[in-house]
Amino acid sequence: MGDSKKLTAGGNWLWEDSRMMLPEHKLAQNEHQRELRRRERKHIDEAEWADIAMAFSASLQLHKLITIRMFDPFEETRIEGVVERVDQFGGRFMVDGEWFPFHDIEGAVLADMEDN
Amino acid sequence: MPGKSRTIFLVDCQSFYASVEKALNPELEGKPVAVAGDPERRSGIILAACPLAKAKGVTTAERLGEALSKCRDLVIIKPSMQRYIDYSMRISEIYESYSDLVEAYSIDEQFIDVTGSLHLYGGDPEALARMIQLHVKEAIGVHTRFGISDSKVLAKQACDNFAKKNESGIYVLERERLADSLWRLPVNKMFMVGSRMTAHFERMGIRTIGDLAQTPLAQLKQRMRQRFGKNSDVQAEVCWRIANGIDDSPVKPGTHMGEKSVGHMMTLPRDYGTRDELKVIVLELCELVARRCRSIGKMGRTLSVGCQGADFDRPTGFSRQMTLPYPSHVTNDLYYNAMSLFDRHWDGLPVRRVGISVTGFQTDDQYQLVMDDNRERLGALEAAMDRLKDKYGDAVIMRAVSKTAAGQAQDRAMKIGGHYK
Structure with a gap:
């Protein structure tokens, strides 16, 4: 217990260094904390879909830079680039050579619109 | 004074393992019950005894035989560690319904910071403690004891020294009255x-x-x-x-996410005296450590190896650490370096306990490539093995050496903390 970090203001070392936790219990705690941060899929209404479609179309046809917000259960993810292809039948689109599913889209805005 | 305005609970579950067993089996009502380890593997000690057993003199950590000599009608139950973890998690969820600041300190002790939510329950810490105590008793069947104060260190001492000893199981340790308590x-x-x-x-x-x-x-x-x-x-x-009672440490729910080291230790069922036998154990421990590192997305740079002889009163063995050539979470990287430490420092005497740990973490999503790098190829192979083990259990795939007489992986796959799941 001779470690100066134990005296750091606002630290938690006294407890982190002295606790007795089974590795399996720590894993369960971590998994639980992760689950607490799980996000719900955002509902997108018709007006929002129209905005997204317009931004996609401008990016695809005019090669404009676009920022697309994608659903992830645990973190905020964005794709930035130019929409290169749209596969309506397969329900996917391509940015910088990589395919992404339409159903994970939560929003999209053209880079020049984002600046305004 | 730091934390002056906080209200912190340290909640302890009474005779946790034994209480869970009694809650699950109504036939045990009114009987003295103890949860005890497996006698055949030298772990035949009392892990938890219910209050009825304790009243007859049974104490935690004493040998099974001694306990039975004091209490002939003692009901002995083998531990079910996964069950206790599941119950502990259910109790965490109950606490989280009263405050989002809940931190597990052990399987049966958790801190709750109710500063922000106390007013929702009338503002009286003792009344809120009673409410949570009743909630846990009704939902889980376990009696809880509450140490209450304005810091974690006082809440802990309030619980250990006062709440565990009074009838209500609740004690408020006031900073102003420390001299009288x-x-x-x-x-x-x-x-x-x-x-x-x-x-x-x-x-x-x-x-x-x-x-x-x-x-x-x-x-x-x-x-x-x-x-x-x-x-x-x-x-x-x-x-x-x-x-x-000076302690401004926060009640930190995500405290287990930021692990600073990952280690596993194994107490062997008998003395291992040859390098060939011990190699198997070192490899199995490196597999466990590497897998845990991968599960938290970390690579370690410092590797520690420790061995202890059979007679813990006359210690033999060694504990040494080294810096790895590159940060890794691949079993073979850990194993070859662990064996080089082992070969340099093992005195050839019989070994009863072996431990491997890794510190000096960096995230595994970006790393510098080096010559003879195992991480890409073996890392992918081990990630596939991790997925199999996650889905079907640890025993679904293992190295052939673990099937030799020295191997412990198969037995360990059925256990948590040295006791059966």
Whole structure:
């Protein structure tokens, strides 16, 4: 217990260094904390879909830079680039050579619109 | 004073393993019950005893035979560790319905910071503690004890020294009244003070927690320096702060996410005396450590290896660490380096306990490539094995050496903390 970090203001070392936790219990705690941060899929209404479609179309046809917000259960993810292809039948689109599913889209805005 | 306005609970579950077993099996009502390890593997000790068993003299950590000689009708139950973890998690969820600041300190102790939510329940900490106590009893069947104060270190000491001993199981330790409560207790009742430290304090004329708290810090440091050398200043201040209840550490729900080290230790069922046998254990431990590192997305740079002989009273063996050539979470990288440490430091005497740990973490999403890098190819193979083990259990795939007489992986796959799942 001779470690100066134990005296750091606002630290938690006294407890982190002295606790007795089974590795399996720590894993369960971590998994639980992760689950607490799980996000719900955002509902997108018709007006929002129209905005997204317009931004996609401008990016695809005019090669404009676009920022697309994608659903992830645990973190905020964005794709930035130019929409290169749209596969309506397969329900996917391509940015910088990589395919992404339409159903994970939560929003999209053209880079020049984002600046305004 | 830091944390002056906080309201912190340290909640402890009474005789947790035994209480869970009694809650699950109504036939055990009114009978003395103890949960005890497996006698065949030298772990035949009492892990938990219910209050009825304790009333007959059964104590935690005593040998099964001794317990039975005191209480002939003692019902012995083998531990089910996964069940206890599941129950502990269910209890965490109950606490989280009262505050989002809940931190597990052990399988049966958790901190709750109710500062922000107390007003929703009438503003009386004791009344809220009673409400949570009843909630846990009704939902889980386990009796809980509450230490309440304005810091974690006082809440912990309130629980250990007072709440566990009074009828209600709830005790508020007020900072203003420490002189009439905590400070009257002998110094061995203080958090983090064991028998050796007690002996040192007593030789220094410090008999109660109050004696320690009221010794000026500079004087305490000086006296401890005389006894332990000049590096004891931090230890002196930690002890002095605990005695005075000075602790501004937060109740940190995600505290287990930021692990600073990953380690596994194995107590062997018999003495292992040959390098060939011990190699198997080192490999199995490296597999476990590497897998845990991968599960938290970390690679370690510092590897520690420790071995202990059979006679814990006359210690033999070694504990050494080394810096790895590159950060890794691949079993083979850990294994080859662990064996080089082992070969350099093992004295050839029989070994009963082996431990491997890794520290010095960096995230595994970006790393510098080096020549002879195992991480890409073997890392992908081990990630595939991890997925299989996650889905079908640890015994679904293992190295052939684990099937030899020395191997413990198969047995360990059925256990948690050395006891059956």
